[in-house]
Each structure stands twice: as structure tokens, then as C-alpha cells.
Amino acid sequence: MSVAASAAFLALASVPMVSAQVTGDSLVNAGKSSDDWVMYGRDYRSTRFSELNQVNDSNVKKLVPMWTFQTGVLDGFECTPLVSGGIMYITTPWNHAFAVDAKTGAQLWRYDRKLPDGLALCCDAVNRGFAILGDRLYMTTLDAYLVCLDAKKGDLIWEKKLGDYQAAYSATVAPLIVKDKVIVGISGAEYGIRGYIDAYDAKSGDLAWRFYTVPAKGEPGSETWEGDSWMNGGGSAWVTGSYDPELNQLYWGIGNPGPDFNGDVRKGSNLYTVCTISLNPDTGKLNWYYQTSPHDIWDYDGVNEQILIDEEIKGKKVKAMVQAHRNGYFYALDRTNGKFLYAKPFCKVTWGKVNDDGTVSVDPKAMPTKEGVPAFPGAAGGKEWVPMAYSPKTHLAYVPVIENGATFTSHEIFYKKGIAYWGSALNLIKDQAKGALRAIDVRTGDKKWDFPAKSPMVAGVLATAGNLVFTGDAEGNLIAFNAKDGNVLWKFQTGSGIHAPPITYKIGGKQYIAIASGWGGWTAGFAGDGAPWLKNSRKGDTMYVFGLFDETASK
Amino acid sequence: MKVFLKIGSAVLFALFLITATSCSRNTTPPSKATAAPNKSANPFQGKPEAIQEGQNMYRSYCSGCHGGSGHGGKCPDLTDDLWIHGGADEEVFLTINKGVSGTEMRNFEVGLKPEEIWKLIAYIRSIAAAGGESAWKPFEDGDAAHGKALFSDAKGQAQCYRCHMVLGEGGRIGPDLSRIGAKRTPDYILESIVKPSADIVDGYLQFTVTTKNGTETIGYKKNEDNFTMQLISTEDELVSLEKSDIASVSTNKNSVMVEGLEKLLSKKELHDIMAYLKTLNGKPASK
Numbered sequence: 001m002s003v004a005a006s007a008a009f010l011a012l013a014s015v016p017m018v019s020a021q022v023t024g025d026s027l028v029n030a031g032k033s034s035d036d037w038v039m040y041g042r043d044y045r046s047t048r049f050s051e052l053n054q055v056n057d058s059n060v061k062k063l064v065p066m067w068t069f070q071t072g073v074l075d076g077f078e079c080t081p082l083v084s085g086g087i088m089y090i091t092t093p094w095n096h097a098f099a100v101d102a103k104t105g106a107q108l109w110r111y112d113r114k115l116p117d118g119l120a121l122c123c124d125a126v127n128r129g130f131a132i133l134g135d136r137l138y139m140t141t142l143d144a145y146l147v148c149l150d151a152k153k154g155d156l157i158w159e160k161k162l163g164d165y166q167a168a169y170s171a172t173v174a175p176l177i178v179k180d181k182v183i184v185g186i187s188g189a190e191y192g193i194r195g196y197i198d199a200y201d202a203k204s205g206d207l208a209w210r211f212y213t214v215p216a217k218g219e220p221g222s223e224t225w226e227g228d229s230w231m232n233g234g235g236s237a238w239v240t241g242s243y244d245p246e247l248n249q250l251y252w253g254i255g256n257p258g259p260d261f262n263g264d265v266r267k268g269s270n271l272y273t274v275c276t277i278s279l280n281p282d283t284g285k286l287n288w289y290y291q292t293s294p295h296d297i298w299d300y301d302g303v304n305e306q307i308l309i310d311e312e313i314k315g316k317k318v319k320a321m322v323q324a325h326r327n328g329y330f331y332a333l334d335r336t337n338g339k340f341l342y343a344k345p346f347c348k349v350t351w352g353k354v355n356d357d358g359t360v361s362v363d364p365k366a367m368p369t370k371e372g373v374p375a376f377p378g379a380a381g382g383k384e385w386v387p388m389a390y391s392p393k394t395h396l397a398y399v400p401v402i403e404n405g406a407t408f409t410s411h412e413i414f415y416k417k418g419i420a421y422w423g424s425a426l427n428l429i430k431d432q433a434k435g436a437l438r439a440i441d442v443r444t445g446d447k448k449w450d451f452p453a454k455s456p457m458v459a460g461v462l463a464t465a466g467n468l469v470f471t472g473d474a475e476g477n478l479i480a481f482n483a484k485d486g487n488v489l490w491k492f493q494t495g496s497g498i499h500a501p502p503i504t505y506k507i508g509g510k511q512y513i514a515i516a517s518g519w520g521g522w523t524a525g526f527a528g529d530g531a532p533w534l535k536n537s538r539k540g541d542t543m544y545v546f547g548l549f550d551e552t553a554s555k
Numbered sequence: 556m557k558v559f560l561k562i563g564s565a566v567l568f569a570l571f572l573i574t575a576t577s578c579s580r581n582t583t584p585p586s587k588a589t590a591a592p593n594k595s596a597n598p599f600q601g602k603p604e605a606i607q608e609g610q611n612m613y614r615s616y617c618s619g620c621h622g623g624s625g626h627g628g629k630c631p632d633l634t635d636d637l638w639i640h641g642g643a644d645e646e647v648f649l650t651i652n653k654g655v656s657g658t659e660m661r662n663f664e665v666g667l668k669p670e671e672i673w674k675l676i677a678y679i680r681s682i683a684a685a686g687g688e689s690a691w692k693p694f695e696d697g698d699a700a701h702g703k704a705l706f707s708d709a710k711g712q713a714q715c716y717r718c719h720m721v722l723g724e725g726g727r728i729g730p731d732l733s734r735i736g737a738k739r740t741p742d743y744i745l746e747s748i749v750k751p752s753a754d755i756v757d758g759y760l761q762f763t764v765t766t767k768n769g770t771e772t773i774g775y776k777k778n779e780d781n782f783t784m785q786l787i788s789t790e791d792e793l794v795s796l797e798k799s800d801i802a803s804v805s806t807n808k809n810s811v812m813v814e815g816l817e818k819l820l821s822k823k824e825l826h827d828i829m830a831y832l833k834t835l836n837g838k839p840a841s842k
Contacts, residue, residue, distance in 0.1 A: 076629075117654065117656050117661075117662070118654065118661050118662050118665065119659070119661060120661055121659045121661075122619050122620075123619070123629075124629055124659065125659060166665075190619065259615075406623070407623070409614060409623075411611045411614065411615075412611070413611075413615055416666035416667075417665070417666065418661075418665045418666055419616055419661075419663060419665060419666035419667065420615050420616045420619060421615070422614065422615040422616075422618075422619065423615060424611070424614045424615060425613075425614030425615065425618035425619075425623045426618070426623055427618070427622070427623025427624050428622075428623065453781050454779055454780060454781055473780065473781050475780035475781065476780075477780065477781060477782065479781075491782060520629060521629070522619070522628075522629070523628045523629040524618070524619060524620055524621065524622045524623075524627075524628020524629055524630070525619070525628070527628065528622045528623070528626070528627075528628045529622060529623065529624055529626055532626070532757060533778075533779070535626070535627055535628075535632070536627075
């Protein structure tokens with residue numbers, strides 16, 4: 001070997017390798033003792049639980065920043081970064097993206113999307129992250145495209161139009177890879193769109209199937225929509241679903257009907273809005289649905305993530321799924337068939353109640369009027385989209401909770417292409433907002449411990465085998481808790497409010513914790529007048545990565 | 556006291572009439588020399604039916620970002636005097652019609668007719684912070700220069716400056732009054748002087764915080780997060796506390812401002828102070 005060649009070899013050896021490719025199998029096994037983080041919810045069960053335990057309840061106090069990465073994009077930073085083969089993949093607001101050496105923070109490439117003016121965005125210019133398969137990355141965009149990038153170079157391989165942004169279709173969801181397909185859901189139900197979930201061929205980008213979340217006239221379920229109201233019926237699918245490879249069922253939560261607050265123009269139960277649905281991922285055919293809030297009029301999207309659990313519920317081991325719903329109830333369903341197991345409120349609820357059989361009784365006094373009526377929770381829900389975590393070791397789900405109500409109004413509205421179709425508004429009850437990280441036993445729905453917070457808790461959660469739970473707060477602290485009892489073990493001020501989920505990964509025998517810090521999102525919905533102290537909160541754009549302090553490593 | 560209370564209720568009634576019938580505010584900024592004062596480019600300005608239509612549109616199209624009450628959320632507060640893209644009617648119209656590139660503010664021309672945008676603006680003007688005219692005029696007889704002297708007199712009865720700052724001078728225990736004349740009606744200012752606890756401005760609610768070692772601090776919260784709390788104490792000190800050191804926190808319903816200033820000052824003196832406060836618009840006094 002010549003000198004030049006060996007120098008080149010050495011240079012290559014020090015560069016992180018992308019060769020450890022993410023395959024269909026590695027996605028199926030993502031939850032099992034993987035050092036990487038290769039999908040949005042960590043695994044197909046969306047547990048956000050990692051077996052890594054080098055950082056644990058006995059040494060977490062020694063957690064210090066290893067590197068930070070400022071993207072320069074100041075808006076709601078909602079990304080779950082992916083880590084594969086030593087590289088971290090980050091998406092930012094306004095659809096910029098970066099690949100970064102996950103050990104050092106050095107930038108490898110960046111991707112910038114030129115977005116058109118005139119986007120219709122209800123809730124900040126956000127993006128929740130990539131999906132990865134092989135050496136390709138997939139991201140949805142605010143102008144309603146699915147883009148496929150080369151993971152090695154950041155170059156665009158192809159892009160596919162999901163919808164017409166001029167008719168207010170947009171996309172923010174982190175895609176989910178199932179076998180050879182890329183699954184995405186559309187956004188825009190605040191603007192009178194008709195929602196859908198799409199599957200695209202991961203190689204060619206060809207549309208494999210589309211499932212409309214609002215059935216057309218004559219299709220099953222269309223009898224739940226009055227007249228032509230289905231045409232603008234909403235039903236966004238803006239949060240990444242879960243998948244059970246054994247049952248071959250894809251689970252997805254469906255958002256609010258449109259218009260949000262005026263149900264008079266869409267009489268009926270409005271399927272499949274505010275539903276949990278199960279699809280066959282190969283065909284897009286509906287297996288079953290479960291509607292949590294029929295004919296919703298409080299914008300209680302049913303989109304929140306579904307964590308798949310195998311636990312004993314009511315004396316029987318079941319293949320279940322749990323969801324902390326925006327309507328304030330913690331639900332458990334049988335994921336084989338969608339049968340109701342239990343639902344318990346996890347925050348203050350006044351819109352009505354979920355009965356023991358899963359049916360819903362609405363309090364007529366809580367229904368939006370022209371003058372406005374208060375109801376709990378507010379429209380951002382008892383929990384926003386920010387994902388909870390579940391630890392099979394403690395049997396607990398760790399739920400970031402918003403405690404606040406809103407005054408809901410309603411008025412007549414006519415659909416106009418491209419502009420908001422709310423049918424009125426909500427106004428958070430002044431100065432009353434607060435939050436909590438709440439640990440809930442998934443077997444019963446009962447609260448185990450609680451960390452009360454000054455402001456709504458709107459960051460995602462990570463649980464680890466080190467008996468740790470991580471989440472962020474609105475004031476910018478990343479906090480580590482004892483997973484069993486909720487004691488605060490460590491905290492770090494990141495400089496901007498946290499509205500993203502933490503992740504963990506391991507490279508070269510060292511465990512890292514990463515969090516995106518950057519305040520934003522639908523702050524009018526979860527902070528606003530309810531938490532006026534968060535008004536004008538400073539923005540941020542920084543990925544923080546932490547590891548245990550190692551005296552021997554300082555050179 | 557009784558005299559003032561009587562005046563107060565009459566004033567409140569008058570104020571009610573004003574808000575119910577007209578919503579004139581400083582709709583034309585002082586910088587727009589070409590626009591006639593108090594003349595709006597908006598054909599629907601102050602028209603109740605238009606304002607009602609505007610409210611419906613506001614709720615559906617604007618509240619998601621600017622908040623249900625217009626106090627902002629992710630996007631700017633529409634009830635204060637700060638207009639990033641211009642506060643004149645024509646400028647607000649342009650912002651709504653064409654949108655703001657690079658932000659979430661889209662071009663509403665795609666769905667709204669010009670007259671609808673004007674109605675929307677009429678509503679936005681109606682929810683803007685209190686200001687405007689009041690039927691209560693005695694302050695106009697007051698001597699603003701004398702009022703200023705009373706405000707700043709270290710040996711006087713009022714000593715307002717000890718707690719209130721005006722254009723960089725004064726204390727920080729109470730709200731900064733540099734723009735109080737532009738922001739608040741005379742009725743409100745009067746009420747704040749004679750009944751300081753009637754409406755405590757956001758952020759100035761007083762707390763008594765006792766630490767585990769027995770130290771007591773009274774003051775308003777400057778900042779708080781899940782682990783710390785910062786107060787401006789009645790001693791004008793910035794006090795930073797770790798929550799783990801705090802034994803108790805209680806809220807005080809009453810303002811720290813002394814009650815009964817109307818007994819310490821003559822009616823004339825009160826009118827003078829009012830006249831001075833009404834001149835405060837955030838700008839140095841013109842020579």
C-alpha cells in the first residue's frame with residue numbers, strides 16, 4: 001500500500017460509516033438493544049424506551065454537554081433526530097435538514113428546501129423528523145411533498161406531491177417505513193381539507209395506496225356526514241403511527257373534523273375523524289376503527305401516538321395499545337380488534353365523560369356557543385402531540401400534561417379555499433395554565449407519580465433501562481427523573497423552551513442523550529392567555545447532546 | 556373617597572357607552588403626517604355590525620396564531636401599539652392582503668374580499684388596548700408641570716417616582732408609567748390612584764415568599780420556572796431563589812401602593828398629577 005493510499009484509508013476509517021444500513025429487519029428489531037435510534041417512536045411500538053443503561057439513576061448527575069449544533073432556523077423545533085451508523089439526521093422548521101457526526105457534532109451536509117409563499121399553516125412551520133431506509137431519508141414538507149434524500153450526500157433523489165398547498169394541504173409528520181413503503185399522513189384540517197394517509201414505494205416514490213380519513217359519498221361511513229360536508233371534513237393524520245409486524249396492522253390516529261368548532265354543518269359522528277384506525281399496510285384497507293370523540297367540536301384531535309403494549313389488563317394478558325388522548329382520557333384498546341378496554345381521565349375534563357363501556361356522554365353545557373363557554377381541556381388537549389414514553393420495566397407511561405381549559409366559541413362559517421375553516425375560536429382561560437409529567441400505570445390507567453410544572457408540559461419523553469425518564473419544560477430545562485418515583489435527579493438549562501422529544505444512542509461504547517431545544521409550535525393553543533408568562537419566549541435552534549463526564553477523555 | 560367613587564361609577568357608565576358605540580383609537584400613527592388626525596382609511600371603522608362580522612372572521616382566520624383575545628401566541632400581539640409591519644390602516648390592510656414572506660402570515664387575498672379585510676381591521680382596532688377618549692375631563696384643568704413636580708417631589712405626599720419609572724427615572728416596584736397616558740383612559744388612571752388594588756396590572760401581583768431558613772421576601776415575580784423564582788422586592792432588590800429552599804409562597808390581594816392618596820392630596824393636586832400622567836406617551840416632553 002502506498003503512503004497516499006494508506007493515508008486515505010486512515011482518513012476514511014475516522015469518518016463515520018453509513019454502511020451499517022437500516023433495513024426492514026433492523027426496523028422490526030429497533031426496540032431490541034439497539035445502540036441506534038432509527039425511527040420516530042424508537043420502535044414500531046412507539047415506546048420511546050431504550051435498553052441503554054450506561055447513564056442511570058446512580059450517575060446521571062455527571063451528565064454534561066458533549067456538543068451542540070445550532071441550525072440557524074429559529075422556530076418550533078419539533079424534531080426527533082435519527083441516529084444510524086454514527087450519523088445524526090436532523091430536520092428543522094421550514095424543511096431544512098442536516099446530517100451531523102453524532103459523536104462530535106461536525107456537520108456532514110445540509111439540505112435546504114425552497115418553500116413557496118402563501119403556505120397555509122395552522123401551528124408553526126414545523127417538521128417532526130426523518131424516516132430512514134437503506135441509504136435514503138424521507139421527509140414531508142410544508143408545501144405538501146414527500147422528499148427522498150440521499151443519506152450520504154443530502155441530495156434530493158425524488159419528490160412526490162402529497163397535495164395542493166394552495167388548497168391548504170401541508171405535511172409535518174415524520175414518515176413511517178413499513179416493509180418497502182413510506183407511510184405519511186396529511187395536515188390541513190384547520191383549512192377544510194379532506195384528509196388521507198398515503199403509502200409510497202420507498203424506491204420509486206410511486207403511490208402504493210391512499211386511505212381517505214373521510215369517506216366519499218356512498219362509501220362505508222359516509223352516512224356519518226350530512227350533505228356535502230365530507231368534502232371539507234378535515235381528518236388530518238399528522239402524527240406518526242405505530243405498527244405490529246406480527247398482526248401486520250398499521251395504527252394511526254386521526255385528527256379533528258372541519259370546521260373545528262361548528263358541528264352544525266357536519267351533523268353525524270363524522271367518521272373517521274378523532275378515531276384510532278387500523279389499516280393493512282400492504283393494501284391500505286381498513287381493519288377496524290375506534291372513535292374516541294364522535295362529532296368532535298372542541299378540536300380534540302385523535303392523533304396522539306399509540307403505544308403498543310403486552311400487559312395484563314383486567315386480569316388478562318392482552319395485546320393492547322394505550323393513548324393519552326387530547327380529550328383528557330387515557331385509553332387502552334385491544335389492538336387485535338379495536339375493542340375498548342378502559343379509559344380514565346388524566347387531567348381535568350368537563351366536556352363530558354367516557355362511560356365504562358367506552359361510549360361518550362357530552363355535557364350540553366360545554367358545547368361551544370356564539371358567546372363562548374368554558375370547557376376542559378383546551379383545544380391543545382390534556383396532552384399535545386408531544387409523545388409520551390412507556391417503560392416495560394415499570395409498566396408506566398410517562399405523560400406530558402397540559403392543565404388548562406378554554407372558552408370555546410362557535411359561529412357560522414363557509415368554506416373558502418386556502419384559508420382557515422375553524423368556525424370560530426378558543427381562548428385559553430387566563431393565567432390558569434400549568435402542567436405536569438404524570439406517570440400512569442398502563443395496566444389500570446391510574447396515576448403513579450406526578451411532577452407538577454409551572455407551565456404546560458409540551459416536550460416529548462424518553463424512558464431508559466437506567467431507571468431514568470427524560471423530558472423538557474417550557475422554560476428550557478431538560479430534566480431527568482427517577483422512573484420509579486419521579487424524583488428529579490438532574491437538569492440542564494438549554495436556553496429555549498423544549499417542544500421536542502429526547503432520544504438516546506450509543507457510539508463507541510458511550511451513551512448519549514440528545515434533545516432539540518427551540519420554542520414554538522401551536523403556542524396560542526397551549527400557552528397563549530393561559531400562560532402569558534410564556535409570551536415572547538425566546539426562540540432556539542439548538543441540538544444538545546449529553547454524555548457522562550469522563551476525566552480521562554479531556555485532552 | 557365617596558366623591559371619587561361616585562365620579563368613578565358615572566365615568567364607568569360613560570366608558571361603557573363609549574365602548575359600545577365607538578371604538579376610535581389611535582388608528583393613524585403620529586408618523587403619518589399625510590393622514591388627517593382621527594380619520595381612518597377604513598370605511599367600516601367603528602361600525603358595530605362590521606365589527607361583529609370582523610370578530611367572526613378574526614376567530615376563524617386569525618385566532619389560531621394571534622390568540623383568541625388578540626394578545627398573541629406564536630404570532631404578534633394585536634392589542635398593543637407595536638406594529639412590526641406598520642400600524643396605519645393601509646399598512647395593516649397590506650399585511651393581511653399580501654401576507655408576510657418567510658413567516659406563517661399568508662396572503663389572505665386568496666379568500667377574503669377587500670371589504671372583508673376592512674371589517675377584520677375594524678374588529679382588530681376594537682380589541683386593542685384601552686385608550687381613546689374619556690368623558691371625564693377634570694384632568695384637562697390640571698397643571699401638568701406642577702403634576703410632574705408632585706410626582707417627583709422627594710418630600711411631597713405622593714412620591715410616585717419612588718416606585719414608578721418614567722423614561723428611565725424612578726423606581727421599579729410599580730409599573731413603568733412612561734406610556735401610561737397613551738395606554739390608559741383617565742378613568743382607569745384615576746381608579747389606579749385612589750383604589751390601587753382594584754386592578755393590579757399583569758405581573759405586579761405581590762407574593763410573600765418565606766425560605767426554609769425563615770427569610771421573608773415580599774415582591775412581584777419577575778420570572779419563574781420549575782426550579783427557581785426571581786422577585787423584585789418592595790425594597791427594590793432583585794431576589795433569586797431556588798425553589799428547593801422555599802418553605803411557602805402566598806399571594807397578596809392588595810397592591811403595595813398606599814390607599815387613600817386622595818386624602819393626602821388636594822383635588823387640585825390630584826388633577827395636576829392626572830394632567831401630567833395624561834401627557835406621558837413614551838416620548839420625551841417637547842420643548
